[in-house]
Amino acid sequence: MSLPESDRELITAELGREPTPAEANLFENLWSEHCAYRSSRPLLGAFHSAGEQVVIGPGDDAAVIAVPEPAAADTPAAERDPDEYSETYITLGIESHNHPSYVDPYDGAATGVGGIVRDTLSMGAYPIALADSLYFGDFEREHSQYLFEGVVEGISDYGNSIGVPTVAGSVDFHADYEGNPLVNVACVGLTDEERLVTAEAQQAGNKLVLFGNATGRDGLGGASFASEDLDEDAETEDRPAVQVGDPYSEKLLIEASETLIDENLVQSARDLGAAGLGGASSELVAKGGFGAEIELDRVHQREPNMNALEILLAESQERMCYEVTPEDVDRVAEIAERFDLGCSVIGEVSEGNYTCTFEDEVVVDVDPEFLAEGAPMNDLDAVDPEPAERDLPDADLNEAVESVISNPNTASKRWVYRQYDHEVGVRTAMKPGDDAAIMAIRETGGDRADRDADGSGTGLAISSGANPNWTSADPHGGARAVALENATNIAAKGAVPLAAVDCLNGGNPEKPDVYGGFKGIVDGLAEMCSDLSTPVVGGNVSLYNDSEAGPIPPTPTLAMVGTKAGYDAPPAALSGEGELLLVGDAGDSLGGSEYLNAAGGSDAFPTLPENPADLVATIAEVARAESTLATHDVSHGGLAVTLAELLTADAGADVAVDDAVALFDETPGRVVVETTDPESVREAFDGVAAVESLGEATADGELSLTVGDETVKLGAEAVAELRDVIPETLE
Known part of the structure; x- marks a missing residue:
């Protein structure tokens, strides 16, 4: 890719001259689709992002939300009244690493x-949970299995090494x-008002400190690479654009960040991601209305003879850019040494342009706001799909059932989540494998021992995912269904939605049908979240997910959080002692x-309920009732899969429905x-x-499904064998 x-x-008109090579490459990356959202930003105004719970919404490294x-x-x-929120905040962010x-x-x-x-650290927060949503080609294909195994291993090794539990997500x-x-x-x-940091520079004269791993040549041009279609040679030719991670340095960075925040040494922060140092430092000062004077020679490097462009744009991992007052610089350096991390004072916040020098030569001298926000938006044609x-x-x-x-x-994803350490941090109250995870959110403040003591007693439910079959069939209706399903997952565990972030994935937007x-x-997604x-307090856009095989399905991953009093919730497993009810309207x-x-075959996409907020609140209310023994949402695979997932060795179900549509309908909500009190559910x-x-529900561990005048019976062992298709295939 080139400018x-x-x-x-x-750019030439703005600068009054031709850009230098460093400037041209910096603009190429920061004005790329990946960074500037040139095709998507005109659409994103559809999202409602405000609320009493929203402390910081879209535009920072992560959103900040007050916990009730x-x-x-x-x-x-x-x-909820505004005064019913505590001093405890959570941060919520989402990213893609597709190409x-x-x-x-x-x-x-x-x-x-x-x-x-x-991104979480840069807000002054301590990471407490991860959720990953993964999408691959046909499972039967060897290449899909190779990618699947490699991605899961990468997430597992990194997440487990840094001590952050992976508790939720999806695989399609x-x-x-x-x-x-x-x-x-x-x-x-997890953070609070006193610990909160933003990516907005605070004062001219403060120092800019590059903190963490040394800078190498890995990840060069990653932002522009993420803004173009993949071709058949991508696996070999584009490998230099892929960053290489070091989770042990990341763990040290997490702990060092806690110390820096404890001692109030950070005025603002930005992690080094897309476009590396150039992206992080220019965006940080631009958000504050300042400039910067940076000396690239001062950057600590792990490879010899790096040039200005490489230092500026390398996306080497485990690095942060901090704004620090001059009097605190020595203490920051001491903390870096304590945690065996690098630390370079690379320049300072200024009142003028964003400038970078290398070997006494000015290689960048631009208006930071023009660099960070000046990319023109695209005006693209859109064609709606036929129903x-x-x-x-x-x-x-x-x-069909089997x-x-x-x-x-729809099969068990146990093979995936058993590779993740989902209990590290001792906050995981409901583990992966259910509709939503639940994390224990306790009071913050003081040192970490105090923050980890029993306190607020608020459970945070987390759900994340999308469904490409839905959005392939009907992008608009499917996205509405994705939002409702995530909310239903949370409600089925007794929680009510609090906020969400999205990762909007699409193909080449220059194709009218893809952009449509x-x-x-x-x-x-915006309509249902509003309903x-x-x-929707933040998110990410990833376009140009196109290859020789064609565009991906439009994929609106949504990560939603909700709250409930306490950490207990009904399981997605039958007890064998109650009556089974299906609540919610079929499509x-x-x-x-x-x-x-x-x-x-084919069919129209199901009609969704017109009162989703009331529906979700009522589901949550019923889930919290003492008479409720088990709950599980109906979505992927319909009622047949829901009942199979509820089955245990000791508890089964004897169920009758009218026809195949009732059995396989995937209408969410x-x-x-x-329940032991079906009348109270009907009243609610x-x-x-x-x-x-x-x-x-029965005590025989058997699933009996009667559809019209036909009956299918499956024991728990047979169902388990059917649902273990992933490990059986991979092994």
Whole structure:
């Protein structure tokens, strides 16, 4: 990729001269789609980002959200008073590392984890949880399995080494990801008002300190690489653009950051990600309305004879840019030495331009605001996809049930999450494998021992994911469904939504049909989150996910958090002692379902409920009831998969439904509830949504499904074998 001629003309007019090579490359990266959102920013105004709980919204390294007091944690955010929020804050951010994970799945995924963790550190927060949503080509393909195994290993090795638990996420397989997998990683951090730091420079004369690992040549041009289609030679030719991670240095950086924040030594901070030092330092001062004077020779380096461009744009990992007062510089250096990390005073915040010198020569001298915010937006054509018509297959019921339960998209992901240390940090109250994870959020303040003591008693539920079958069938409706499903996951564990961040993935936006699909997921996600009164407080956009195999499906990964009083929640496992109810309105169609994916055919996408906020709040209320024994949402694979996942060796279900549509419909906003008080559930949903009696939980560990006049019976062992398709195939 090189600087487009139209951009070069604009830059030349602004500078009054031709840009230097360093400036041209800096503009190329910071004005790339990856950094400047040139095709997506015109659409992002659709998102509602405000709320009493929002301390810092979009635009910083991560969003900051106030956590409600335990007494108010069960109250929907729209009904909560401003004074019911505590002094405890969480940070929430999400990033993509898609192209790097195709070229080098292990390092691409690992450094994606490292980057989002440093976004958390730059807000003065301590990382407490990760969620990863992963998308690959057909599972049967050897190349997809290679990428899948490498990505999971990279996330596991990095996350486990730095001591941050991976507690939530999703894995999906779809043919259109074959040439371009997606790796989307979210991170939750913990901080408070006194510890909060932003990426906005505070005062001219303060020093700029590069802190952490030495700078090498890895990751050069990563931002521009992420803004172009992958070609067939990407796995070899683009490898230098992939960063190499060092989790042990990252762990030291996490602990050093805690010390720096404890001692109030950081005025502002930005992690070094896309466009390296040039991106981090210029954006930091631009946000504060300042300039900078940087001497690139001062940067501590791990390779000899690096030139100005390499120092400026290398995306070497485990590095932070801190603004520090002159009197605190020596103490910051002492802390760096204590943690065996590098530390360079590379310049200072100024009142003028953003300037960089190398070997006594000025190599960059530009207006920082023009550099950071001056990229012109793209005005692109969009074509909406045609809706599907109903053409349902005549499939054998037994074969259909087994096929859907054993599909890699709906099968057990235990092989994945068992590789992650999801209990480190002793906050994980509900582990992976359920609808949502739950983290214990306790009071902050004081030293870490005090912060880890029992305190606030607020549970933070976390759900993350998307569904490419849904958004392929209907980008707008599918994205609405993705938002509702994540909210339902949280509600099924008794929590109410608090906030969300999104990672919007699409193909080449210059193609009208691709841009139309992307516009559809933006509008759909924004509409449903607004209907749920859940602010979207930040996110990431990744476009040009296109390859020789074609564009990816429009993929709106959503990471949503919610709160509840306490940490207990009903499990997604039957007790065998209650009545089974299905709460929520069915959509009566199968568009985007795994059933049609397996059996063939087409259908319209299901109609979603018109009152999602009331629906989600009522699901959460019922989930918190003492009479509720188990809860599990209905989504991927429909009711058939939900019941299979609820099955245990000691508890089964005897269920009857009218037809195959009822069994395989994937309309979100529905939950199977095992309860000892079915009447109270019906009363709670009166005027909100339908409540259907499915049958009884049993104590025999068998799933009996009657559909019309046909019955399918599967024991717990047989279901477990069907759902273990991933480890059985990989081993």
